[in-house]
Amino acid sequence: MDNVHATLIKQLNSNNFSITKTRLAVFDALLNKEPLAMKNLVLNLAKITDRASVYRTVDLYEKLGIVQRLNIGWKYKIELSDKYQEHHHHISCSICGLLISTDGDSHIEQDINELAKKHGFKILSHQLEIQGVCSNCTK
Ligand SMILES: [Zn+2]
Ligand SMILES: [Zn+2]
Missing domain, CATH: 3.30.1490.190 (Ferric-uptake regulator, C-terminal dimerisarion domain)
Incomplete structure (x- = not known):
């Protein structure tokens, strides 16, 4: 397992969350990528998980500081926090x-x-x- 995933799992575990297929997929969909709108994130993960699960996961990741929200006008995009990227x-x-x-x-x-x-x-x-x-x- 590489460093970023080890860090992710450690961060989840220390907050009493475990890694799940959806949590891993959401993380990987954002890793080394340009910021994504929720709509596109849901689309990219359509084969793996449903919309509600993506929203729930992003919500959790935001609370834990794993992702951050970029406000662009009245819309927003999601990207990994500084902990996981430059x-x-x-x-x-x-x-x-x-x-x-x-x-x-x-x-x-x-x-x-x-x-x-x-x-x-x-x-x-x-x-x-x-x-x-x-x-x-x-x-
Ligand atoms: Zn333009
Ligand atoms: Zn700066």
Whole structure:
């Protein structure tokens, strides 16, 4: 078993949950992928599990901090939390919905750390969503 799955199982177990076929499938559907809308996640898993189970699992994963919700306008997408993938930010197009994951910008990370320090905070996590219009949609 590789590292990410071992971490997942450990995290579930320490919260008194066991790994199930659905839980594993939801995790794998998000692993190393671009953020997914719930609709697409349900579609991708249609052969393995039903809609209600996908929603229930994502709900649980959100509570446990395994996945995070990205609010894009009035919609949202789901991706694995920083614990399971490289920290990054997103830029999304408010017209066509194009979503680009950016590499962590060290200047931004540094500014956030300084901001937290100034207010005496220890940072647990942060999300940064940038919305705009992509070059295709500005044409
Ligand atoms: Zn666009
Ligand atoms: Zn960041």
